[in-house]
Amino acid sequence: MVHHDxxxxxxxxxxxxxxxxVKNNCKSMIDRANQLGVDIRPxxxxxKTIEIGKYQVEGLKNQRVIVSTLSEAKFFTxxxxxxxxxIPISPNKISQAYEIHCEIDRLHLMIDHIDHITSLVNHxxxxxxxxxxxSVFLKIDCGYHRAGANPESEETIRLVDxxxxxxxxxxxxxxxxxxxxxxxxxxxxxxxxxxxxxxxxTVTGSFGKKLLACGYPCPNVSIGxxxxxxxxxxxxxxxGVTEIHPGNYVFYDLMQMELGNCSxxxxxxxxxxxxxxxxxxxxxxxxxxxxxxxxxxxGCTHLAPNRPTPNFGIIVGHPNLRVLAVTQEIGxxxxxxxxxxxxxxxxxxxxxxxxxxxxSCLTAAMFSHFYVLDSHDDVNGELKSFxxxxxx
Amino acid sequence: MVHHDxxxxxxxxxxxxxxxxVKNNCKSMIDRANQLGVDIRPxxxxxKTIEIGKYQVEGLKNQRVIVSTLSEAKFFTxxxxxxxxxIPISPNKISQAYEIHCEIDRLHLMIDHIDHITSLVNHxxxxxxxxxxxSVFLKIDCGYHRAGANPESEETIRLVDxxxxxxxxxxxxxxxxxxxxxxxxxxxxxxxxxxxxxxxxTVTGSFGKKLLACGYPCPNVSIGxxxxxxxxxxxxxxxGVTEIHPGNYVFYDLMQMELGNCSxxxxxxxxxxxxxxxxxxxxxxxxxxxxxxxxxxxGCTHLAPNRPTPNFGIIVGHPNLRVLAVTQEIGxxxxxxxxxxxxxxxxxxxxxxxxxxxxSCLTAAMFSHFYVLDSHDDVNGELKSFxxxxxx
Numbered sequence: 001m002v003h004h005d006x007x008x009x010x011x012x013x014x015x016x017x018x019x020x021x022v023k024n025n026c027k028s029m030i031d032r033a034n035q036l037g038v039d040i041r042p043x044x045x046x047x048k049t050i051e052i053g054k055y056q057v058e059g060l061k062n063q064r065v066i067v068s069t070l071s072e073a074k075f076f077t078x079x080x081x082x083x084x085x086x087i088p089i090s091p092n093k094i095s096q097a098y099e100i101h102c103e104i105d106r107l108h109l110m111i112d113h114i115d116h117i118t119s120l121v122n123h124x125x126x127x128x129x130x131x132x133x134x135s136v137f138l139k140i141d142c143g144y145h146r147a148g149a150n151p152e153s154e155e156t157i158r159l160v161d162x163x164x165x166x167x168x169x170x171x172x173x174x175x176x177x178x179x180x181x182x183x184x185x186x187x188x189x190x191x192x193x194x195x196x197x198x199x200x201x202t203v204t205g206s207f208g209k210k211l212l213a214c215g216y217p218c219p220n221v222s223i224g225x226x227x228x229x230x231x232x233x234x235x236x237x238x239x240g241v242t243e244i245h246p247g248n249y250v251f252y253d254l255m256q257m258e259l260g261n262c263s264x265x266x267x268x269x270x271x272x273x274x275x276x277x278x279x280x281x282x283x284x285x286x287x288x289x290x291x292x293x294x295x296x297x298x299g300c301t302h303l304a305p306n307r308p309t310p311n312f313g314i315i316v317g318h319p320n321l322r323v324l325a326v327t328q329e330i331g332x333x334x335x336x337x338x339x340x341x342x343x344x345x346x347x348x349x350x351x352x353x354x355x356x357x358x359x360s361c362l363t364a365a366m367f368s369h370f371y372v373l374d375s376h377d378d379v380n381g382e383l384k385s386f387x388x389x390x391x392x
Numbered sequence: 393m394v395h396h397d398x399x400x401x402x403x404x405x406x407x408x409x410x411x412x413x414v415k416n417n418c419k420s421m422i423d424r425a426n427q428l429g430v431d432i433r434p435x436x437x438x439x440k441t442i443e444i445g446k447y448q449v450e451g452l453k454n455q456r457v458i459v460s461t462l463s464e465a466k467f468f469t470x471x472x473x474x475x476x477x478x479i480p481i482s483p484n485k486i487s488q489a490y491e492i493h494c495e496i497d498r499l500h501l502m503i504d505h506i507d508h509i510t511s512l513v514n515h516x517x518x519x520x521x522x523x524x525x526x527s528v529f530l531k532i533d534c535g536y537h538r539a540g541a542n543p544e545s546e547e548t549i550r551l552v553d554x555x556x557x558x559x560x561x562x563x564x565x566x567x568x569x570x571x572x573x574x575x576x577x578x579x580x581x582x583x584x585x586x587x588x589x590x591x592x593x594t595v596t597g598s599f600g601k602k603l604l605a606c607g608y609p610c611p612n613v614s615i616g617x618x619x620x621x622x623x624x625x626x627x628x629x630x631x632g633v634t635e636i637h638p639g640n641y642v643f644y645d646l647m648q649m650e651l652g653n654c655s656x657x658x659x660x661x662x663x664x665x666x667x668x669x670x671x672x673x674x675x676x677x678x679x680x681x682x683x684x685x686x687x688x689x690x691g692c693t694h695l696a697p698n699r700p701t702p703n704f705g706i707i708v709g710h711p712n713l714r715v716l717a718v719t720q721e722i723g724x725x726x727x728x729x730x731x732x733x734x735x736x737x738x739x740x741x742x743x744x745x746x747x748x749x750x751x752s753c754l755t756a757a758m759f760s761h762f763y764v765l766d767s768h769d770d771v772n773g774e775l776k777s778f779x780x781x782x783x784x
Contacts, residue, residue, distance in 0.1 A: 012484065013781065045720055068721045087721060088669040090680065091742035092404065113669050115741040146717075146724060147669055147678055182719060277480040277505050277539055286539055288482065292757055292780050296688040325538075327574060328437055328753055329460045329479060329780075332538060349507040350483035361720055365684055368782035387782055388684045388721075389405065390760035 007379060008352060010371060012274040013293035015363065016354065017052075017251075017370040017383060021268035025249050026055040029229065033244055037237045041066055041084065041222060043247025046361045048072060048386040049370065050079045052250055066245055070096050073107055075386040081105040084137065086178065086245075088112055088147055091119040098123065102132055108175055112139040112149040117162055117172075124171050135173045136163065140207055142179035142200040142223070151207040160216050176220030177211070178245070179204040184227035186302055190260040194231040201233060205240025226252075230261040253360035254314060258300045258307055269370075270316055270354040271363060273331065275347050283339060285347055289313075289355060290329045293366055299358030308336040316354040323355060331355070399771060400744060402763060404666040405685035407755070408746065409444075409762040409775060413660035414642055418447040421621065421641050429629045433458055433476065433614060435639025438753040440464060440778040441762065442471045444642055458637055462488050465499055467778040473497040476529065478570065478637075480504055480539055483511040490515065494524055500567055504531040504541040506551060513560050527565045528555065532599055534571035534592040534615070543599040552608050568612030569603070570637070571596040576619035578694055582652040586623040593625060597632025618644075622653040645752035646706060650692045650699055661762075662708055662746040663755060665723065667739050675731060677739055681705075681747060682721045685758055691750030700728040708746040715747060723747070 007016070026042075033040040042056035045068040053076060057063040064082040067073045070093055073083050081104040089097060089109040101107040111117060120134050138159060141148030149156040163172040181200040187193045200223050208221035222243045229246035233239070251269040252262040273289035294312050301309050312323040312331065321342065324334040335342050347353070357363035364370070365388060372381040399408070418434075425432040434448035437460040445468060449455040456474040459465045462485055465475050473496040481489060481501040493499035503509060512526050530551060533540030541548040555564040573592040579585045592615050600613035614635045621638035625631070643661040644654040665681035686704050693701050704715040704723065713734065716726040727734050739745070749755035756762070757780060764773040 087680070088678065088741075090666045090668045092666055092744075113741060116669070119742065145671075145674060145676075146719065146722065150673065274482045274484055276482045277508070279537075281542065282537060284537075286480070288479070291687070291689065291754055295683070296690075296754065297683065298688075298690070327538065328757075330538065349480075349505060350511065352484075362683055362688065365720075366781050387779075389758050390779055390782065 007272060007373075007377060010272055010379065012272050012352065013289040014272050015367045015370050016270050016272050016373050016379075018268045018270075018373050020375055021266060022052060022250055023055050025252065025266060025268055026052070026058065029056075029246060029249050030058070030060065032229070032232065036232060036234070038241055039064075039220075039243035041243050041245045042250075043068070043086070043245055044072060044076055046247045047250055047364055047370075047383075048075070049383040050076070051383050053079060056250060066247070069388060070100065071388065072386055073097075073100050077104050082108075084108040084110070084178075086110050086137075086180075088139065089116055089120065094119060094123045098127070101135070106135045108135045108137055110139050110147070110178065111136050111159070112147055114159060114162070117159065117168060121168050121171050133171050133173055135175055137175045137178045137220070137222070140177045140179045140204050142181055142203045144180060144182045146180070146182055148179060151203055156207075157211075157214065160211060164216050174217055176218045176222065176242070177204060177208055178220075178222040179224075181223065181225040181228045184225045185255065185259070185300070187227065187259060188303060190231060193227045193259065193261070194233070197228040197231045198233050198239075200228055201236055201239040201241050208240045208242075226256060227259055227261050230256075248361055251360035251364065253363070254356050254358045255299050257356070258303055264319075264356070267356050269360050269364060270356055271313070272352055272354055272371075275349050275351045275353065276330070277349060278344055278347060280342075280344050283335060283342055285333050285342065285344070287323075287331045287333060287353065287355075288329060289323075289331045290326045292328055293363070294323065294326055294331065294355065294357045295359060295362035295366060296326060297359040297362050311336075311358070313355040313357045316356060399664060399765075399769060402664055402771065404664050404744065405681040406664050407759045407762050408662050408664050408765050408771075409643075410660045410662075410765050412767055413658060414444060415447050417641050417644065417658060417660055418444070418450065421448075421638060422450070422452065424621070424624065425636055428624060428626070430633055431456075431612075431635035433635050433637045434642075435460070435478070435637055436464060436468055438639045439642055439756055439762075440467070441775045442468070443775050445471060448642060458639070461780060462492065463780065464778055465489075465492050469496050474500075476500040476502070476570075478502050478529075478572075480531065481508055481512070486511060486515045490519075493527070498527045500527045500529055502531050502539075502570065503528050503551070504539055506554070509551065509554055509560060513563050516563050525563050525565055527567055529567045529570045529612070529614070532569045532571045532596050534573055534595045536572060536574045538572070538574055540571060543595055548599075549603070549606065552603060556608055566609055568610045568614065568634070569596060569600055570612075570614040573615065573617040573620045576617045577647065577651070577692070579619065579651060580695060582623060585619045585651065585653070586625070589620040589623045590625050590631075592620055593628055593631040593633050600634075601632045618648060619651055619653050640753055643752035643756065645755070646748050646750045647691050649748075650695055656711075656748070659748050661752045661756060662748055663705070664744055664746055664763075667741050667743045667745065668722070669741060670736055670739060672734075672736050675727060675734055677725050677734065677736070679715075679723045679725060679745065679747075680721060681715075681723045682718045684720055685755070686715065686718055686723065686747065686749045687751060687754035687758060688718060689751040689754050703728075703750070705747040705749045708748060
């Protein structure tokens with residue numbers, strides 16, 4: 001592991017993590033869950049590092065985490081023994097899932113369709129009749145309309161019945177229900193997010209209560225998305241919720257700032273980039289961070305015209321300067337404040353600047369290593385992150 | 393290297409390359425350059441593999457290639473001795489650039505500002521006064537307004553004068569000029585692209601002629617972008633152009649199809665993905681290819697309403713089914729043809745489908761390995777690609 005004393009010696013583009021901010025974000029979310037009397041099962045997909053994963057569960061009795069791919073699950077078995085793979089399980093992934101499940105206490109899987117159940121049953125029947133049984137969550141559609149069974153449908157109750165009372169019940173340990181309020185990223189005000197938090201808690205919590213009332217087990221009722229977890233109602237537990245599962249909050253980003261979920265001081269990640277050329281005639285300059293450093297996520301485009309659009313990030317310390325466009329390896333910086341003149345004396349070719357990206361989950365996934373900043377903005381370590389879709 | 397007989401055995405998401413199509417795309421572009429009497433200096437940034445790089449220069453006397461980062465340059469030194477790093481050179485990258493330059497025949501660098509020149513001179517003065525001199529291209533802004541010096545400005549001529557006649561001339565070998573017509577991706581018809589091709593050839597070609605008329609050398613006048621290279625005028629050489637430098641054409645993609653630069657049969661890359669759950673009530677299903685497989689590039693949004701927007705890819709064989717939304721690891725598929733019912737019998741959970749992505753350069757960069765398909769759509773090999781921003 002190479003240690004660098006100074007940011008100025010780093011190759012660009014690279015990613016910087018402010019350890020103090022990240023630790024504080026993790027602690028704040030744990031405190032929030034504690035105050036509300038619910039558990040926290042944090043998501044690892046934003047950072048994909050063992051170290052930050054540990055901050056997310058620091059001091060917790062139950063160290064349970066969530067991942068978005070089986071490769072991530074495998075990576076995190078090094079540190080965690082209770083992992084939820086939070087995407088509906090497809091038949092081609094069942095063998096690998098079972099291997100990981102057998103390696104640790106539990107790899108929980110996600111289902112929302114009868115075909116998931118039958119393929120899990122078929123696998124266990126064909127390969128390991130006396131082995132470990134599956135541990136599953138039922139995904140509930142709380143209004144986001146991505147994955148999840150409809151809580152209003154009788155079919156959804158029947159899925160629970162099938163794995164808890166029917167002939168298949170011996171193959172399953174039912175963990176409860178889970179929803180994800182990804183539509184919170186389309187809200188325009190904190191008030192709207194707060195309303196949506198109540199809605200998700202009510203929809204998912206009520207379905208959990210209904211299961212219990214019908215005599216089914218439902219040990220976990222899990223809701224989340226970072227925006228919603230920043231605006232949880234005080235009566236969360238009374239609504240039937242037992243845990244929250246945010247992920248992005250470890251880093252936050254420009255989207256979370258613009259949605260009103262955090263301040264700039266809460267953002268724990270930035271991309272270090274270098275000015276590669278300047279064009280004073282056009283009042284623009286270019287940096288070496290493009291789509292393959294920042295990602296192409298356009299962020300909260302729905303907040304236009306209050307938010308300059310398109311826009312792929314802001315410069316730390318110069319919030320009126322934004323990344324107007326990204327191409328593969330280049331970002332174009334413009335002034336968004338009435339095109340006021342850029343102070344080019346501060347942005348000569350070779351100058352290093354820090355960008356806050358729109359979407360830290362996608363930005364972080366572009367890098368295999370994060371440089372850790374101490375309180376003096378010096379680099380005092382590196383974090384190795386799991387990178388998806390890559391093998392050597 | 394693991395060889396798989398069948399697509400159905402591959403883990404998803406993964407990327408598939410149709411070798412025959414790619415070879416044909418490479419040959420067609422070489423033939424086009426030959427017919428027009430110009431050279432071709434192909435870009436490697438789309439695929440980042442040694443093998444496809446070789447197809448791009450097959451049979452050429454001058455095997456000269458282009459890269460978009462110095463790490464890519466380093467990777468391609470294994471196969472090529474003449475490489476152009478086509479992004480303005482920033483001072484922090486000069487040491488690494490010089491090392492690579494000394495390893496091969498030439499690593500050409502790109503300049504468009506006097507500060508690039510002075511920092512190159514300073515480096516060579518400080519470290520290697522008797523060593524190898526720099527080889528540089530001057531980037532010209534042909535109307536795209538990203539990188540490039542203004543060809544109308546007297547300042548631009550003075551940059552050439554400085555490196556060819558002044559006190560600094562002993563440090564430089566001037567290779568000529570280079571422009572990139574990235575604005576071709578914002579055209580709406582092939583006719584517009586053809587017009588833009590003539591414009592780029594005229595602007596850059598005329599500046600090259602002007603340099604020659606003023607007594608300066610200008611051995612190479614290089615233009616390109618895949619759209620423009622698909623619609624080159626017959627009198628390209630007369631306009632003053634000596635070479636073209638396309639890159640995306642090895643794979644093409646949905647953007648190139650929608651712009652009218654290729655047909656679906658010319659697309660050499662697809663993402664293999666699995667149906668993870670189905671929602672017939674909503675007439676939607678989900679696949680395991682999201683932003684970290686396809687990228688978040690929204691493609692030719694300017695072609696709306698003729699093109700469904702947003703839209704992150706189409707399903708091979710089912711062009712009315714499109715990826716409406718991507719989140720980190722999930723794509724949502726909808727029917728775009730009047731919301732006609734999806735034939736769910738063909739898209740059961742576990743079904744593997746192939747997606748044509750919007751932007752193959754960004755999609756390919758998400759993967760470290762490409763599976764090569766033979767003419768029977770069987771997998772008969774793998775290509776290892778260079779992945780950016782990752783180190784182990």
